[in-house]
Amino acid sequence: MSDAPRHPRHGNWIAVFGLPIVIGVLSLAGLLSALLFNELGRIFSWFAVGLPLAITAWVYVRRNR
């Protein structure tokens, strides 16, 4: 009931969902940028929509080292 346990819980929430939210927002921005802006939007979309692949590759390589 006190404030003490609430703060770590709040911090924990950011730790768990913080990066996924950033990745999600970038994905959405990338999906739309290729639709809304010609050449630059296209190039941005390759990086933003490709980010999940880069993270997967990075985790895979890190794990096998």
Place this chain on the structure above:
Amino acid sequence: MIFHHEIDKAFGYAPKPAMHQADAQKPGIDAIGQAALASHPGSVLQYISWDKDEPGTVTAFTNHAVNGAPDDAVVKAFDAYTGKPLGLVGTGPMLVVLKLHTDVYLGQPGKWFMGAMGFVFMIAIVSGVVLYWPFTRRLSFATIRSEKTRRIVWLDWHNLLGIVTVVWALVVGGTGVLNTLAEVMLNQWKSTELAAMVAPYAGRPPPQHLASLDVVVSNAMKAAPGMDVSFIAFPGTPFTSSHHFAAFMRGDTPLTSRLLKPVLLDGETADVADARELPIYLKALLVSQPLHFGDYGGLPLKIIWALLDVLTIVVLGSGLYLWWVRRRKTRQTMRVSLASPSLQPTP
């Protein structure tokens, strides 16, 4: 589906126009229309379309009647500069894949089925996000506990791949579901907006002599400045009235090229009768199509799309595996508890 254009090309099912100089003279649309009719005597024109990415070709749809079924249409590409036929369009192996992907060859019920599957897919994603919290709240992002059992390792991969692809998967799932409603939305537009556009001309007979297609195109372009013609629907086809041509105009950016604007033109005189924006639900549908297939950001985006598909399949597969292992485990625990009398409640 993502690479349908490339696959049809690789198998030789995509028409290849000859190379022409940019300033070469084009013969005009009437000549193309006549060439289309000449190559299929006894048929009528339904549509003529221009692909934004293939400026050297014009595609003509002929059928046994203007209201002939889409599956009976002959779709043929013509060289925009010489008017020569280049071959049939959309008959390659990818047509089979497209049919399997959209309606399993079952028409609208098949589409409802696919839409329902897409909806279940989205619910599964949302439930996965909800479960992400209890399973990962004590771990830092992208932790793979390699030293643990195979089940834990797969759990960690499932959580990681699932959460990094979640927005993309929801967009592809949502736009896929929306696309299964395409025909329903088109019918809604026809019975409301299109009906209102042609209402002043009710009772007019089908045109005796069709207007010149070149005049139709130039009048339509005057009515929608800065736009190009995406396709012309001939009088009597499902996209227009029995008396009018409909020219569907597109802009030149990736977004505005999807947002078609219909211009109605008199079938005999080619005078512009009306021009309106499409309603918001059809705009949403047209914009959602590239977001489902990922064919709007060049080859790199297509490759990324395909790899994300692979990740999604891994997420689905590992999810099934985790569910199965857990189910087996619960059953074993139940059996053990039943077998050991000490754990049973004493009567």
